Amino acid sequence: MTSIAYRHADVDGFKVFYREAGRKGAPKLLLLHGFPSSSHMFRDLIPKLADRFHIVAPDLPGFGQSDMPNRDDFAYTFDNIANVIERFTEAIGFDRFAVYVFDYGAPTGFRLAIRHPERITAIISQNGNAYEEGLSEGWNPIRAYWQDASPSNRDALRALLTHETTVWQYTHGVSDTASVSPDGYSLDDFYLSRPGAHEVQLDLFRDYQSNVALYPAFQQYFRTHQPPLLAVWGKNDPFFLPAGAEAFRRDVPGAVVRFFDTGHFALETHATEIAAAISDFLDH
Incomplete structure (x- = not known):
């Protein structure tokens, strides 16, 4: 049995919850989750990798068990999320690490990479x-909100919550x-049902355009630094298409791209296969 510890880190007064396993x-x-999830999404993956890696999986600000401060006190932007996670890695001594990015974890992790390329040893992108x-x-519908941040366009996105x-x-x-398993979506639904959570998520829908604006900078990082890169992709993802996985090869010719016959939350059905792909990739 692999022991997983459940901890909190104080990051400049911001409480970040995280899961930790493996030998120091x-x-x-570093495992970075997406919307509307938490580090719980890695519950099956962590035990399959903890025999060879020191793993940390935080809940992003506003998600899971991490702090969700009032929107008047904390602006919910991807820059600010990345700021907290960057300081979190420093606080726990994660100085050089491979990063697994999924969904919202991708623009978070890629921000860390362009800010501190020397810290990133490899990238695993799972539908990131x-x-x-x-x-x-x-x-x-989210693009429409980017073009016109009207109350009606904001309200139209509540259906996504x-x-x-x-x-x-x-x-x-x-x-x-x-x-x-119903565990993942039931827990996500619980967190989304907290007072104020919908407004936090709508703010992040609005700010997602900042991630698209940074795509050229992310791509320049890939071209310049050529990080070892593995894309493991649920090919039936309704949000992030297989073309996004293939595109990594344009900037990192040595990138390894693997498709799995599943959807967005690929770990729910293919944790064993993805763990094997990660182990094989990082061992070479």
């Missing part, structure tokens, strides 16, 4: 996008929905 001194691996061609038409939509995110593109 082993190669470091950095290319325009990776964005599906499912982004159109319902229980039904969360379940759909987990099950769309999965061949056998009975293979998807």
Whole structure:
């Protein structure tokens, strides 16, 4: 049995919850979750990798068990999320590490990479996008909000925060929905139901345009630094298309791209296969 510790770090007064496993001194691996999830999404992956890596998986600000301060006290932007996670890595002594990025974890992790390329030993992107061609038409309602931040456009996005939509995110593109545990989407729904959580998420929908604006900078980082890069992709993802995974090869010709017959939350159905791909990738 692999022991997983559940901890909190004080990051300049901001409480960051995280899961930690593996031997200190082993190669470091930072796991960054996405929307509307938390580090809970890595519950199956961590035990499969902890025998060879020192793993840390934080909850992003406003997610999971990490602090969700009032919007008057903390601006929910991806820059600010990256600021907290950057300081978190420094606080726990993660000086050089491989980073696993998924969904919102991608623009967070890629910000860390362009700020401190010397700290990144490798990148594993699981449906973590950095290319325009990776964005599906499912982004159109959010794009409309970027163009016009009207109350009506904001309210239209509330449909993305319902229980039904969360379940759909987990099950769309999965061949056998009975293979998807209800634990993940039920916990996400619990966190989304907290007072103020919807407004936090709507703010982040609005700010996601800042990530798209940074795509050229992310791509320049890939070209310049040529980080070892593995893309493990649920090919039926309704938000991030396979073209986004293939595009990594344009900037990192040695990138390894693996597709799995599943949806957005690929770890729900393919944690064993993805863990094996990561182990093989990082061992070479």
